[in-house]
Amino acid sequence: MTSSHSIQTSRLRVAYRRAGEGNARRLLFIHGNLSSSVYVAPLMPLLAEHFDVVAPDLRCFGETEAADVDATRGYRDFSDDIHAFVEALGWERFELVGWSMGGNIAMQYAIDHAERVERLVLLAPGSPYGFGGTYGAEGTPFSPLGLGSGAGTANPGLVLAVEHGSRFILRDILRSYYFAPPFRMGRDWENRMLDALGKISTGAARFPGTFERSDAWPHVVAGDVGVLNAMSSKHGRLEGFLELAGRLDVLWVHGDADRIVSDESLMDVGYLGKIGLMPGWPGEDVYPPQPMEAQIRAFLGRYRARGGTAEEVVIPGGHMCALESPAAFLAALL
Numbered sequence: 001m002t003s004s005h006s007i008q009t010s011r012l013r014v015a016y017r018r019a020g021e022g023n024a025r026r027l028l029f030i031h032g033n034l035s036s037s038v039y040v041a042p043l044m045p046l047l048a049e050h051f052d053v054v055a056p057d058l059r060c061f062g063e064t065e066a067a068d069v070d071a072t073r074g075y076r077d078f079s080d081d082i083h084a085f086v087e088a089l090g091w092e093r094f095e096l097v098g099w100s101m102g103g104n105i106a107m108q109y110a111i112d113h114a115e116r117v118e119r120l121v122l123l124a125p126g127s128p129y130g131f132g133g134t135y136g137a138e139g140t141p142f143s144p145l146g147l148g149s150g151a152g153t154a155n156p157g158l159v160l161a162v163e164h165g166s167r168f169i170l171r172d173i174l175r176s177y178y179f180a181p182p183f184r185m186g187r188d189w190e191n192r193m194l195d196a197l198g199k200i201s202t203g204a205a206r207f208p209g210t211f212e213r214s215d216a217w218p219h220v221v222a223g224d225v226g227v228l229n230a231m232s233s234k235h236g237r238l239e240g241f242l243e244l245a246g247r248l249d250v251l252w253v254h255g256d257a258d259r260i261v262s263d264e265s266l267m268d269v270g271y272l273g274k275i276g277l278m279p280g281w282p283g284e285d286v287y288p289p290q291p292m293e294a295q296i297r298a299f300l301g302r303y304r305a306r307g308g309t310a311e312e313v314v315i316p317g318g319h320m321c322a323l324e325s326p327a328a329f330l331a332a333l334l
Helices: 041-047 076-089 101-116 156-164 167-178 187-197 239-244 269-274 292-305 326-333
Strands: 003-008 013-019 026-030 052-056 094-099 117-123 211-213 220-222 250-255 310-315
Touching (some): 003 076, 013 076, 026 041, 026 101, 041 052, 094 101, 101 117, 101 239, 156 167, 239 292, 250 292, 310 326
Parallel strands (some): 026 052, 026 094, 094 117, 117 250, 250 310
Antiparallel strands (some): 003 013, 013 052, 211 220
């Protein structure tokens, strides 16, 4: 049985879901951007057969207390929140799963508190070099730093849909981007997920954040506050994770039809320009698409070269592949 809770930490009040309490293996599950623990909830009864699993809502999402995001700290506002949360729970050691942006937060948490993490599972994480604004497998940033990354790249229609709770637009995004069509969640779960999108805390220092203008295409540079800027190539780089090689085993699980974290991401301005959906694209020689999958693969290759253990598992589905193929995800996890 999955239950909902709230706990006051040293930083903020955190809402969370829990299932399998009493199991010996502890699992902390961090959700991603534009979601909440509601997106983890369908998996929790299955996970509870093996784990004591908790899934908190991050700041700006779900039922957790809303708070600004200092993007100059990268993912550290979120990582510090997670640490305060496990301290409040009294958890010393646990396995850690991070989904999408949650995977990048989980990597930052491991950098900050490797002694707490028994194993790290990255479920469809973003690039360790930031979401957008880089090219090549090595994650080289465009100039100026943060160009084509962060809050300025957010679809204005999506931001308005979140602010006004436009279920028609949000439903289309959920069905077309999060999952691999024709997969759909049942109506009840889909409505819960749409409700969660309507609870996102918006504003300059929350979602999506601020941005600056540039003469270079696509004319936007990541700002210094807000969720999307924390994920940007300007602030959200995670090369420090490589120092953990030999100390922490890593499992990377992703879907075979992911349209968000992909070498052909429908949320990357470089790829959108290439396929004619972003006007003024200067061409592949000037602004190529970000090869997100290739970047993650090469990054974990660097991790292995330093003596670390990192395994890649591909399962059927899109960005929310664990909901599309729960048995395959659980098999990989176990």
